[in-house]
Amino acid sequence: MIIHAIFFYLFAGITVASAVMVIAARNPVHSVLFLILAFVNAAGLFVLLGAEFLAMILIVVYVGAVAVLFLFVVMMLDVDFAELRQGFLNYLPVGALVGAVLLAELLVVVGAWAIGPDVAHAITAPIPPPSAINNTQALGLVLYTRYVYFFQAAGVILLVAMIGAIVLTLHHKPNVRRQNIAEQVARRRTSAIEVVKVKSGQGLS
């Protein structure tokens, strides 16, 4: 059990510290790298919870795809983050106040932590014991059956996101020359060159 606790505090501590560094780092590339560190440690926390599927998904999707894409964007766009952060100190008191209020509210909620006795029995989809079934299988059993509606709805939302991105960014320019490889390959000698007999001394008119 002591090893469990050590690893929990290790992962949790690094997650919080790297999350702080994400907003504190001066160089945006460093921010993204700290974000990746935070994701990896969060995945570690998931493993400790026995949710190995979520842990692996977090690594594959967030670290492997999203964060790397982030890195590309940060490197390609010439955004002056130092300038963006100039008003930071001005907004700090207001932000700190909002944060303090939220924290106080959270403490009130946690302090009054009284869950009804029946709540534990009323759980919609209880987690099966890990000895009976691993959680990849458990997710697979409900994702396409019981929760197929949510799965499809999430798919439609992604479709909308795709259409939206295209609508907002694709410009159809009228006078662009595009390469048509089939046309290039199908070109015959007759259509490409013209043999002209030029009488000597007259040149081409």
Add this chain to the structure above:
Amino acid sequence: MDTAHLARLIPVLPEIVLGVGAAALLMLGVFQSGRPWRMVDYAAIALLAVAAIILVLLPAGKLTGFGGSFIVDDFARFLKILALLGSAAAIAMSLDYAEHVRQQRFEYSVLILLSTLGMMMLISAADLIALYLGLELMSLPLYVVAASHRDSLRSTEAGLKYFVLGALSSGMLLYGASLTYGFTGTVGFASIAHAAGQGGPAAIGLIFGIVFLFAGFCFKVSAVPFHMWTPDVYEGAPTPVTAFFAAAPKVAGIAMFVRVAVMAFPGITSEWQQIVVFVSIASMALGAFAAIGQRNIKRLMAYSSIGHMGFALIGLAAGTPEGVQGVLVYMAIYITMTLGVFAVILSMRRHSGMVESIDQLAGLARTHPATAFFLAMLLFSMAGIPPLAGFFAKFYVFLAAIKAGLYVLAVIGVLASVVGAYYYLAIVKTMYFDEPAEGFYNMPYELRVLLAICGLFNILFFVYPGPLVGVASAAAHSLF
């Protein structure tokens, strides 16, 4: 797959038709060469009509699907029909505008179809996950169409502002949903009601959850503490998009507000009633006073819609079947008033381009007498002057509030509607008594039809209010 399983999909049939149809129209638009938008626009309106017909033909009574997370009752039927009408009108209103500003894009109709699909899922949602997914599916296309004039700074600003604030409100709603789930152990509305209503005072965590959920709802219906985005987005977005924002999404937002309050938290009405009363009073007051100084008619409509949401929420504050009936009647009449007024705003066009200032309406009664007459009637209706429809809308919510003992709320509502009448009447005065400005182009055919339908509905509603009120009453009782 045997047919017994397919039969279980019957309640979702209108949604399936809309979703598959939207995907088909997307393909049509992409692969059709030439000018695909006209065809896609008309097909989209037809698709909305087909969905409405299927919805009406569904078996009567309460249908559920997908393990109870999707529910079709009379409440859902009523509001879905309203949402479908609002969306169809929004597409029809965009036809001429898009041609005029050379912004014809078939994606507009497809996005509106998908947003409508989200609204229908939202209206039918019977658990928190379905609610959230429906809400996001409804909102995401709205952000895109708000920014659809990419070259206009105001349009992109409107889209970005709406997106950022919308993401914030989604976050609050999710936070509320997770607190609710944490303290009740379930996401289904019926089982939340069961867990929350078990004797004793509600857990403080659950109340926090309700507050955050309601904060998210208030944002979507632009009720007062969360209304700040409304005037800027309404002003910046292209006018047909603004007309769409003001109609169908408001219906879906109110639907989710009412359904969650009534279905999920019926045992602890006193806990959320005070929130709704506050939001309602604040919205009515702000809608009435802030609109007075507006010179831009789209901004004015934004404040007017904030005020109208306040009036509609009076019915919810009552928390009774009569109150919900009042909300439903209010939303039906609100949609006709708003769409009619926007039909006129869309026709405010001269050779120099679209105009949006109220002063440009000066003397409309002499240049376009019929348009001016209908607009005046719609504005009187919005002000709540009998015997127009808007009077009955307010009458039913005030009646429900008085029956529920909320006298202060009803009195403040009446006072707010008196203040609100001032700026509606100021527009009428501009149209009828000021020196005529240069006339507008003639109204396009589809806008004339829409204006005439909305205007006649508002004028003649008092002759035979029975059907709408009766259907709304049945719909309201299906929730309790």
